[in-house]
Amino acid sequence: MSTKTRTLRISAIALASMFLCWSVAARAQGTTDPTIQLKVLRGAAAALGQIRMSDIGMTNPPLPLLDVVTTMEISGKGSVYIDGKPVNATYTAAFAYIPPAMRVEIKGEGAGNTVHTIQTVREEYAWNESERGAGLVPGKGMATPAMASAKSRLLQLWILPYGVVKAAIAAGDKATISTAQGSTVITFPLSGALAGVTVTATLDAKNFITRVVTKPDNAAATDLVYEAEYSDYADHGEILTDVKSPGHIVEKLSGKPLLDVKTTKVDADNPYLVFPVPPNVKAACAQAGSSR
Amino acid sequence: MRFFRSCCTAAAAVLMVSPAVLVAQNARPETRHPTNAAPKPTGTTPRAADGHPDLTGVWNGKGDSLTGVPNQLENSGVLVDDEYSAHDIATGTKIAAFPRPAGSTFGTVATAGAEGERAASLLRLVGSNRPIYKPEYWDEVRRLDDNANEEDPSNRCMPAGIPRAGIPQSITQLPDRFIFIYPGQGGLIATQTMYRMIPADGRQHTPLQKLDGSFTGEGIAHWDGDTLVVDSWGFNTNTWFDQVGGYFHSEDMHTIERFHREGNTLTWTVTVDDPGVLLQPWTSTPRVAVLNRDPHAMLAEGLPCSERDLGLTVTKEHH
Numbered sequence: 001m002s003t004k005t006r007t008l009r010i011s012a013i014a015l016a017s018m019f020l021c022w023s024v025a026a027r028a029q030g031t032t033d034p035t036i037q038l039k040v041l042r043g044a045a046a047a048l049g050q051i052r053m054s055d056i057g058m059t060n061p062p063l064p065l066l067d068v069v070t071t072m073e074i075s076g077k078g079s080v081y082i083d084g085k086p087v088n089a090t091y092t093a094a095f096a097y098i099p100p101a102m103r104v105e106i107k108g109e110g111a112g113n114t115v116h117t118i119q120t121v122r123e124e125y126a127w128n129e130s131e132r133g134a135g136l137v138p139g140k141g142m143a144t145p146a147m148a149s150a151k152s153r154l155l156q157l158w159i160l161p162y163g164v165v166k167a168a169i170a171a172g173d174k175a176t177i178s179t180a181q182g183s184t185v186i187t188f189p190l191s192g193a194l195a196g197v198t199v200t201a202t203l204d205a206k207n208f209i210t211r212v213v214t215k216p217d218n219a220a221a222t223d224l225v226y227e228a229e230y231s232d233y234a235d236h237g238e239i240l241t242d243v244k245s246p247g248h249i250v251e252k253l254s255g256k257p258l259l260d261v262k263t264t265k266v267d268a269d270n271p272y273l274v275f276p277v278p279p280n281v282k283a284a285c286a287q288a289g290s291s292r
Numbered sequence: 293m294r295f296f297r298s299c300c301t302a303a304a305a306v307l308m309v310s311p312a313v314l315v316a317q318n319a320r321p322e323t324r325h326p327t328n329a330a331p332k333p334t335g336t337t338p339r340a341a342d343g344h345p346d347l348t349g350v351w352n353g354k355g356d357s358l359t360g361v362p363n364q365l366e367n368s369g370v371l372v373d374d375e376y377s378a379h380d381i382a383t384g385t386k387i388a389a390f391p392r393p394a395g396s397t398f399g400t401v402a403t404a405g406a407e408g409e410r411a412a413s414l415l416r417l418v419g420s421n422r423p424i425y426k427p428e429y430w431d432e433v434r435r436l437d438d439n440a441n442e443e444d445p446s447n448r449c450m451p452a453g454i455p456r457a458g459i460p461q462s463i464t465q466l467p468d469r470f471i472f473i474y475p476g477q478g479g480l481i482a483t484q485t486m487y488r489m490i491p492a493d494g495r496q497h498t499p500l501q502k503l504d505g506s507f508t509g510e511g512i513a514h515w516d517g518d519t520l521v522v523d524s525w526g527f528n529t530n531t532w533f534d535q536v537g538g539y540f541h542s543e544d545m546h547t548i549e550r551f552h553r554e555g556n557t558l559t560w561t562v563t564v565d566d567p568g569v570l571l572q573p574w575t576s577t578p579r580v581a582v583l584n585r586d587p588h589a590m591l592a593e594g595l596p597c598s599e600r601d602l603g604l605t606v607t608k609e610h611h
Contacts, residue, residue, distance in 0.1 A: 038390070051388070051407060052410070052414055052415065053411050054365050054370075063327075063328060063365070063392070064326065064375040064389040064391055066370070066372070066378055066387060066389050066415070067387050067389070068415060070417065070418050070419070071417070096420075131427075132430065133426075134427075136426070137428075137571075140427065140428075141427075165388070169388040170386065238438075239438060239608045240607075240609060241413060241414055269414065269417075270416065270418065271434050271438070272430065272537065272538065274422060274425075274430065276424050
């Protein structure tokens with residue numbers, strides 16, 4: 001073999017190896033190809049029943065499919081962990097995405113105590129309510145500011161399956177699609193108040209989101225390290241909407257159990273759920289801002 | 293020798309072409325721009341003898357006014373930007389959109405598939421602009437909405453009332469009064485034909501306690517610059533104040549409607565104040581009507597209302 005031939009052969013092998021490495025690396029890192037993104041996110045949204053045709057009653061040209069999930073309420077029964085201790089409880093999460101807000105009410109008994117908490121968040125405001133809507137009308141209930149938990153509560157909203165789809169779409173070309181152990185995985189950064197948190201969601205063969213993990217850039221922010229597992233998807237609504245919700249929800253916070261409930265009731269028909277911020281909570285937030 | 297040279301050439305070509313392919317893939321397919329946005333106004337705004345805009349006309353030129361099925365999306369306060377994007381009008385929040393499958397039309401469920409099913413029910417309330425009731429009424433609003441098939445006054449042939457009736461299809465503007473006509477809509481929104489005669493002669497409201505509550509209330513008009521303001525009170529409680537949502541009100545409801553004409557378009561908003569039940573006044577998302585392009589257009593006969601046999605209601609699904 002001539003020197004020239006040997007050189008060509010080595011060059012060919014080198015080039016082929018480079019291409020192979022490049023391809024493998026690309027697959028491992030995931031793709032931001034919008035065509036693949038669109039297919040995967042559309043598939044996930046469709047599995048949840050989150051997108052519908054939007055031109056009923058119109059004679060305009062056909063409109064696109066729209067994300068129709070704005071407000072929803074999911075109730076369940078099971079174990080809720082308070083200060084690390086399990087409480088047999090009913091759990092009701094009422095939530096909205098425009099604007100982002102969530103009210104989690106827990107009623108239960110455990111360790112000889114009756115538990116009743118209502119934890120609410122709306123955008124940057126977080127507060128605890130002695131009753132739903134406390135603090136909005138003078139003399140009716142008490143709203144206690146809880147600003148330190150605003151991010152953690154807000155993150156609970158975005159790790160719900162509908163939140164994952166919305167946030168992944170909002171992430172645009174920062175969302176990557178990859179494959180791990182045969183499952184499709186969506187990875188994307190959150191923005192706004194939750195900038196610096198990366199969400200990784202795993203889809204099953206039917207495109208349902210089955211596992212969600214969050215990771216903050218700041219390792220010290222342990223209240224932003226969630227793991228959620230969703231299974232037994234179905235339309236659990238009394239009013240049928242074809243919006244699918246998980247029949248079993250398991251959540252961990254910073255590796256410790258937080259929630260393990262079976263769904264008992266879902267209202268996905270964009271029910272009337274509102275989250276006005278009580279004046280004393282706004283004032284406390286403003287004061288905290290001015291003293292910083 | 294030739295084989296190795298070919299390999300080299302092929303490998304180099306693949307390496308060079310691959311990024312190009314990726315770049316091509318990264319370019320989003322050509323975006324189309326279907327939208328539900330109101331048409332841009334055309335023409336000049338005619339003026340009445342007193343110099344104010346003349347609102348006289350038949351305002352059903354958009355072709356999608358209520359004829360049985362409400363324009364859920366517009367009423368919901370959502371604007372479609374293009375086939376990949378929409379937004380909530382009240383907050384500007386982006387709402388995800390996806391191009392619809394080729395060949396699918398809403399009118400035929402067979403082609404719409406699951407993504408057309410129960411769409412109307414969900415689309416009713418996608419937008420965020422909801423009135424904020426006092427907390428003690430939150431469950432009641434929800435109960436009314438959940439049970440709208442039975443509870444909605446329009447299913448019992450009640451007049452839609454003000455402000456639910458929205459923009460009148462016919463306006464006659466006289467120097468001292470306005471005449472508004474709202475034809476009965478039949479179909480799914482089964483309301484009666486309704487009219488209002490609204491004075492614009494500078495009179496004051498009758499004291500609320502002296503008024504018998506009515507569906508349209510006592511409306512009095514005045515001009516705020518080029519915007520017509522209709523201030524109404526004296527309502528009964530047999531109506532909801534928006535097309536959907538179970539938004540009941542008390543006898544103390546006070547509404548302020550604003551009509552602004554620009555060329556062949558008429559923009560309408562209403563602010564509802566009802567301090568007994570609402571935590572704060574609520575202002576609707578603006579709606580736009582278009583003038584019928586035929587200057588001689590007549591208003592068609594209103595469709596008769598056919599009352600539902602509520603005893604046959606077997607589902608809570610909305611339509």
